Amino acid sequence: MDFSTAFFQEFSEAYSERDGYRLARTVTPDLPTDKLWKIWKSQNAHSIRSFLKRGLQGNVAFADHEELQGWVEVYAVYWNAVGEILVALVSSNDDKSKSSELVWTRAYQAWTELLNALLRGYQNSKFKNWTIICLYTVCKHLRIFAMKADDERNSNNFVDDSPAVNFQDDFDPETNKRQKLEDCVRQLFKAFNVCQQDRAALEESRKWGSYYIANLLLKSYFKLNSASLSKNILKSLHAGGKDMPDFSAFPKSQQVTFKYHEGVIAFLEENYAHAEACLTDAWNGCHKDAAKNKELILTYLIPCHLITSHTLPTEALMKQYPRLQKLFLPLCRCIKRGELHKFDLALQEGEDEFVRRRIYLTLERGRDIALRNLLRKVFTARGVEEAKEGEKPVRRTRVPVAEFAAAISLGSQEKIDIDEVECLLANMIYKGFMKGYISRQHGMVVLSKSGAFPGTGV
Amino acid sequence: MLPTWPAAPPSGAQSSTGYATSYSAPAYTAVQVRQSFGQSYSTPQPSYPLAHTYGPSHSPSPSAVDIARNVNLPPPAAASEPAKTKIDWPDSVRRYVQRAFIPANLDSSVTRAEMETKLKETITQANEKGVLNTLDWDMMPLPQHMIREERARALLTLQPKQPAQAQAPAHAPGTKKRKSWDLADGAAPTSSSATPYPWRNGPGRLEHRVSFSPDKRDEPLKQSSKFNRADKRLKRHEGEYTTQREETPPPLDGPVVGTCQNLEKRFLRLTAAPKPDQVRPPYILRQTLELLKKRWKKDQNYSYICDQFKSMRQDLTVQRVRDEFTVEVYEIHARIALEKGDLGEYNQCQTQLKALYKLGLKGKPNEFTAYRILYFIHTANRTELNNALADLTAAEKKDKAIKHALDVRSALALGNYHRFFQLYNDTPNMGAYLMDMFVGRERLAALCNICRAYKTDVPLRFVTEELYFESDLEAAQFILDHGGQELLQDRGGTVMFLTGKANNLFEGARAKAFSRVDIKGQI
Numbered sequence: 001m002d003f004s005t006a007f008f009q010e011f012s013e014a015y016s017e018r019d020g021y022r023l024a025r026t027v028t029p030d031l032p033t034d035k036l037w038k039i040w041k042s043q044n045a046h047s048i049r050s051f052l053k054r055g056l057q058g059n060v061a062f063a064d065h066e067e068l069q070g071w072v073e074v075y076a077v078y079w080n081a082v083g084e085i086l087v088a089l090v091s092s093n094d095d096k097s098k099s100s101e102l103v104w105t106r107a108y109q110a111w112t113e114l115l116n117a118l119l120r121g122y123q124n125s126k127f128k129n130w131t132i133i134c135l136y137t138v139c140k141h142l143r144i145f146a147m148k149a150d151d152e153r154n155s156n157n158f159v160d161d162s163p164a165v166n167f168q169d170d171f172d173p174e175t176n177k178r179q180k181l182e183d184c185v186r187q188l189f190k191a192f193n194v195c196q197q198d199r200a201a202l203e204e205s206r207k208w209g210s211y212y213i214a215n216l217l218l219k220s221y222f223k224l225n226s227a228s229l230s231k232n233i234l235k236s237l238h239a240g241g242k243d244m245p246d247f248s249a250f251p252k253s254q255q256v257t258f259k260y261h262e263g264v265i266a267f268l269e270e271n272y273a274h275a276e277a278c279l280t281d282a283w284n285g286c287h288k289d290a291a292k293n294k295e296l297i298l299t300y301l302i303p304c305h306l307i308t309s310h311t312l313p314t315e316a317l318m319k320q321y322p323r324l325q326k327l328f329l330p331l332c333r334c335i336k337r338g339e340l341h342k343f344d345l346a347l348q349e350g351e352d353e354f355v356r357r358r359i360y361l362t363l364e365r366g367r368d369i370a371l372r373n374l375l376r377k378v379f380t381a382r383g384v385e386e387a388k389e390g391e392k393p394v395r396r397t398r399v400p401v402a403e404f405a406a407a408i409s410l411g412s413q414e415k416i417d418i419d420e421v422e423c424l425l426a427n428m429i430y431k432g433f434m435k436g437y438i439s440r441q442h443g444m445v446v447l448s449k450s451g452a453f454p455g456t457g458v
Numbered sequence: 459m460l461p462t463w464p465a466a467p468p469s470g471a472q473s474s475t476g477y478a479t480s481y482s483a484p485a486y487t488a489v490q491v492r493q494s495f496g497q498s499y500s501t502p503q504p505s506y507p508l509a510h511t512y513g514p515s516h517s518p519s520p521s522a523v524d525i526a527r528n529v530n531l532p533p534p535a536a537a538s539e540p541a542k543t544k545i546d547w548p549d550s551v552r553r554y555v556q557r558a559f560i561p562a563n564l565d566s567s568v569t570r571a572e573m574e575t576k577l578k579e580t581i582t583q584a585n586e587k588g589v590l591n592t593l594d595w596d597m598m599p600l601p602q603h604m605i606r607e608e609r610a611r612a613l614l615t616l617q618p619k620q621p622a623q624a625q626a627p628a629h630a631p632g633t634k635k636r637k638s639w640d641l642a643d644g645a646a647p648t649s650s651s652a653t654p655y656p657w658r659n660g661p662g663r664l665e666h667r668v669s670f671s672p673d674k675r676d677e678p679l680k681q682s683s684k685f686n687r688a689d690k691r692l693k694r695h696e697g698e699y700t701t702q703r704e705e706t707p708p709p710l711d712g713p714v715v716g717t718c719q720n721l722e723k724r725f726l727r728l729t730a731a732p733k734p735d736q737v738r739p740p741y742i743l744r745q746t747l748e749l750l751k752k753r754w755k756k757d758q759n760y761s762y763i764c765d766q767f768k769s770m771r772q773d774l775t776v777q778r779v780r781d782e783f784t785v786e787v788y789e790i791h792a793r794i795a796l797e798k799g800d801l802g803e804y805n806q807c808q809t810q811l812k813a814l815y816k817l818g819l820k821g822k823p824n825e826f827t828a829y830r831i832l833y834f835i836h837t838a839n840r841t842e843l844n845n846a847l848a849d850l851t852a853a854e855k856k857d858k859a860i861k862h863a864l865d866v867r868s869a870l871a872l873g874n875y876h877r878f879f880q881l882y883n884d885t886p887n888m889g890a891y892l893m894d895m896f897v898g899r900e901r902l903a904a905l906c907n908i909c910r911a912y913k914t915d916v917p918l919r920f921v922t923e924e925l926y927f928e929s930d931l932e933a934a935q936f937i938l939d940h941g942g943q944e945l946l947q948d949r950g951g952t953v954m955f956l957t958g959k960a961n962n963l964f965e966g967a968r969a970k971a972f973s974r975v976d977i978k979g980q981i
Binding site: 225227228268269270355356358360361364365367368417419420422423424425426427429430431437438439440446 | 840841843844845847848868871872873874875876877906907908910911912913914916917920923924
């Protein structure tokens, strides 16, 4: 909204109604270009502050002079940032003049100023906590501008020779690539602390903003490929646990996003039980129409189930998500049928995609289940002993290692060393997929009479 | 040869086949898989044949100047070289200089001193960038023109501007040049102007001493050392410096150009911008590397070598030298660190190497990618391992060393210790040094498996073979070390391992071995 009397009216109404979302719309950069132009042209650098001060003073009854000053500053900086954004928009539309300037970097920097003005407002100028939506808007766009600035710099191949490089013993060109996003993470972390460490009573606290900012941070960490750094955020939120509002009191969207990220972090650390719990929460809370989000959750939840409970997704579930079906179905079929060699091939086939999604190492462990199913087939194929008088027939529990070896090399037609087969069998026994023992002297596996393959009914 | 390494061939012979293609004097020991577990890393390394290779060149005091003279590279501008040092300036450069001083081209507003400074700056820069021979000197703007342009630009910056454009000149192409000029000036103010350059030997030499500057704005230029200062003052006068100060960081932010001529230098962490006279330029560092390779072979003094390599890496970094030589330095340091089990230092090199290879520099990327994977297996860093896998291309996956590392990973992930120990016995390059670090814990894991799965007993020989112990004795020792006295039984000449009685004997040790992976400098 351009800075005229209408602006003061809007601000004053939003302020008296304590409508954070309405107020946040006055600090958004997400406007059509002509609207931005109107804002930019409505004032000039010389008079903007006095204009804002007069207008806000006349229209809004601030409890505090500090607060007035704070808002004047926020809007003055916002106005300036709009100017930079316009420069960036104009020159990025204008392809042929690959300007020597990093316009988005400047837009990012101007927007950082806005974040700082806003944070100062919360820390020094007694901004009310319901206005936290403004902080959401500013933070969200800060991240967008940071990514644009990084893309711009990388595509133009700017050599950034910042003096700090001189002081290091080694250099790392990689760090420059996502320089602005890294800076953005630092800025967001400041915002996170301003929210998280507010000690006001809960109803007036900025702690309500913690999860929104935390989610932005988590997203950024993932983008930076440093999901491990997210631990700090999780720890900080955990440590402040009892002073925080109840997690269920936060907006559902924030809960789901947070649980998803928490789940994926646990997943990457192979803490599958915790990952399963978080992802299940996210799954249950996810909006029914958010197909993309549900697909993301399932991408990790399905491998989780494979590990924790050795269960495969039903075909009905996968039908709803064609991409997941393509991703998982071949593997699932091989596991189910105990086709060891085909499993290897399917894993190889999808390797690139699995690795990209960071699920390869988890899915690879599905081989154990495929192997278990194969061995189980060998066991059942041997049939039962002659039943004794009046007793239930019992399965033949003594299986030569050579039979297992034959089964394992059936698919690939490659001969396998008996010692290696024993090693695989030992693993099955050790991991609890199979009950029994190997007798090396006799080249025999002696399986348990009751439940040789736990959980499979034999 | 050490008695504990009976199978290893003489390492001198081995090393010459490994990497002989990349450099003449390899500075690492090629390694056979170490058959003995639990041997400490401080055991003396196999000695090298010395005399024939390094006899003459290893005199302890090769003076820096001697070496500099032997090198066929021109010295940097600021270095105080004896006048007779012959520098072979290309003809095109000579023509360029001559062209600048043709009377028709002279500009009355540009003093001779300014021209000479500019010339020196232009040529030195071209030399440092290594484009001396490739630049089209005939098309190069003359120094007087450059100076005039600079002045015009400086004037421009003085004019009032819209805030949105105020910083634009900071990105102008001219500024960078100026920075390095400042640097060269600040680096060696006296020696630089005292150095006689070839182009001063021409007919212009006398004039410049007497200085018939048609423009008398400056004080009489009696000492050549004042030329630069005067020039600077002139620029300041025109407002160039004031505008620049406001917009860019201090002028010293370009890469340093080293002038230090010592081969050896102790490593010190920088706390301020490095001084050029304490930084060795690349052509000296090349000498240093050769020296260090020899030293390493001769003395095997790791703390000395590591320190020297660190200072070398630092010198390269501050000068922003990122070329194949840089790669070589990091590769060699990484191999030496690996050999000595200094994982912290190794890891730093590895991180750098990854970045350097990414720049497209040649080296042994596959060898080090393989190490990288093995390293992440050792540190059990799932996230990084995932990232490393994601970075691999199809061609890399087929590389022998990388494929080996991937197979190791897969074998361990599936608990296939049989396969793992086969791979351990057949490790390319120096990967065995890395595998040595986790083979102990994998033996424990395998032992746990065996104890759970095999009933009553197995021959000790089976354990020896499956877990690649060098002898039954060593296998027995391993079992005894973990409290398995009760589990070994001599049965008519065959030692049996009573797996049935082991229960969970090795579980504690196994859990402990897997929990303790803490390495300094880990990413």
